[in-house]
Amino acid sequence: MMKLGKKDILGIRDMTPDEIRLILDTAESFLEISTRDIKKVPTLRGKSVINLFYEASTRTRTSFEIAGKRLSADTINISASTSSVVKGETLIDTARNLEAMNPDIIVLRHSAAGAPRLLASLVRQSIINAGDGANEHPSQALLDMMTIREKKGRIDGLKVAIIGDILHSRVARSNIYGLTKMGARVAVAGPATMMPRGIERLGVEAFLKIDDALADADVVMMLRIQLERQQQNIFPSLREYAQHFCLNRRNLQLARPDAIVMHPGPMNRGVEISPDIADDPGCSVILDQVNNGVAVRMALFYLLTGGNDE
Amino acid sequence: MMKLGKKDILGIRDMTPDEIRLILDTAESFLEISTRDIKKVPTLRGKSVINLFYEASTRTRTSFEIAGKRLSADTINISASTSSVVKGETLIDTARNLEAMNPDIIVLRHSAAGAPRLLASLVRQSIINAGDGANEHPSQALLDMMTIREKKGRIDGLKVAIIGDILHSRVARSNIYGLTKMGARVAVAGPATMMPRGIERLGVEAFLKIDDALADADVVMMLRIQLERQQQNIFPSLREYAQHFCLNRRNLQLARPDAIVMHPGPMNRGVEISPDIADDPGCSVILDQVNNGVAVRMALFYLLTGGNDE
């Protein structure tokens, strides 16, 4: 079996298609564990994983925690609100201290783009980027690609539409890197204030109207609108945003009849996605994404600790 | 052995006396584990329990967490302050996301009455109501009944006085349902502003003076005054409340000489209960309640995961 020749998971940008495939294949093999009556294997017994979250997150932290526990790793949660971050310690000192306690993996979420890469260069433990600013969120893109492959049988040759705040979305960036590497055509759409200049250089088509991106899409990936952006005058009102960029029955008809709908959560129902689409088992794969998220994170833990070494 | 034919523990209102007895009997058999040198059995290995708390609570969350760990379940804590609740996600979406991660049991505390029932109707996991608004707190009532049975040998035929803010107390409601089902006579007392209209329809006697309820009681159950109610003009001052409704040496004499005193905690010493009563090992069984709480929650986990199936 191929080995993952990486110490860290910092982003999809620096992954090869073979590495992505190895992770997705491994995750698929772990999917079954979560359906067992006894949902636990001893694979990572005696390993420890620290979830170091400088931004709040239920689903991502819980998903990593459950992934660790299913593999019998010890999991330790540190959140900024209760940490010595309040005492003004630098991220680097915090990391070096954690390193000295000999965990095996540190999962880091941080508001600053590049924070995981900085840590990875300083400590010997494996770092998994659980979202850094507007940069990357690789485990999210991996679970998204796993879900697409599961539902469509392939990624290569598909058209994927990504809709919303492309500028500020680490989910969008990681998916753009991953999907284009895996051979998909990616079209993005969003308000002009949320569209990065020169986004086409990443190999995607960019539109200012949702309809243009949705046309003939096999996969529709909606992004979460961050409500706090409104105060920054980036968009006028939720109502106006929803009028132009909410996925609904009408505009979804522009996509292919068998198109699947994805959302990284948490959803703003009625803003970026209409509730009837979100809850439609005929097209929505949102909960499959969550389920696959645990398996992807188990795969990352397994591969980073040398699980598939001979 | 009888099976608990329920997916969820939502309240005492919809339990039969046989179901209550099954839970109490099972809890009694678990009591011994917590006194062992090695306080752990492998019964729920590979099962996972999520404690989803939208209201802060040391004792209830810790009791559920310890109960899970003693049975070797994996326990994951999510509290509202660090969760995506702050991002405005609906409870339903949070629950569906947790469901997709395949836990076995979700323990929910929420300020809205009915929230656990809503969840239970939507997800396939077992839901345990750990307190929902002013509605029910079934595990509290079960540990209270377990404590009464332990100390008095029976529940049937006893007189139980419940004193305090009957209107807003989920502990009172769950106990009223349970104790009357199990054959106890229940008398409640509290200020007029804290007494629900028509409470007699639940099969209890209601009084506006503590002395009337205490008369000949076998069990005295004091409720916690929620200090925040004062700002809502529901009671004039703590001092005045204490003057009329604090359990003390004088009024406790109205109860039977062998009466036991209970409190769900946390106590406001000197407000609803005088410290010398709270700490009197001759009558106070408050710490037995806490001890029994772990055993009751172990029993609920065990029974809900089919522990006593053939």
Place this chain on the structure above:
Amino acid sequence: MMKLGKKDILGIRDMTPDEIRLILDTAESFLEISTRDIKKVPTLRGKSVINLFYEASTRTRTSFEIAGKRLSADTINISASTSSVVKGETLIDTARNLEAMNPDIIVLRHSAAGAPRLLASLVRQSIINAGDGANEHPSQALLDMMTIREKKGRIDGLKVAIIGDILHSRVARSNIYGLTKMGARVAVAGPATMMPRGIERLGVEAFLKIDDALADADVVMMLRIQLERQQQNIFPSLREYAQHFCLNRRNLQLARPDAIVMHPGPMNRGVEISPDIADDPGCSVILDQVNNGVAVRMALFYLLTGGNDE
């Protein structure tokens, strides 16, 4: 093997040199576990440790949590911000409630000096003081002594300089008790407003200039400046503090050439310690302290639960 004849670890003040040596020897034997591929031994399986933290702390709580998990104990974290402390319950009632849930050890951090001693007198569980006000922080002093012994081969006969806010530092107090008991000469230095009157009675030399304390020191222990003291007019400005009391290349030359530099963390870089000293592997043993901290806490858990009884 000698037994630790104590129920609790409340401070270094009431420890004998033999007890300190027993703890350090035990900790050394545990050091190796954290370097294994499988960093876990079943020693404390079925024991439970509650970390009850009334003050935030990443490193101390995480260190105790990792120590517990490496010994296979169950660990339960309770922090004041999410606890019923907000409901106004007294520390004593919280402790009695935790006692009734039958944990084996309660690790307590509290802003009030003496809080752990109070608890220890009330509950049957072992209490470990993880820092109480300006009183003691015994596990910190033990890991400091372990680090000194590791690097210098002995404690007896060494000169140790402790620099900073001696008045408010529980780290300083615990180290002064321990180091003098173990035969070291201790010199302290700090601003007059941060120097306790009569400190000499503890058997140390006191100076108002850092250079006087550093002279010929084998060990230099820098204390963290608590930035919030500045508002209390205890020191004029960080800049002025740094000018007089920051450890740097120049004043470190006054110590012995092979002197080691310690800091309990989190560091205020550029205030009490210059970054190039903190990061100099030739003298800084700050990360060794963190590493030894896990081993010391494993030793405390092991000895308090009777691990080395015949």
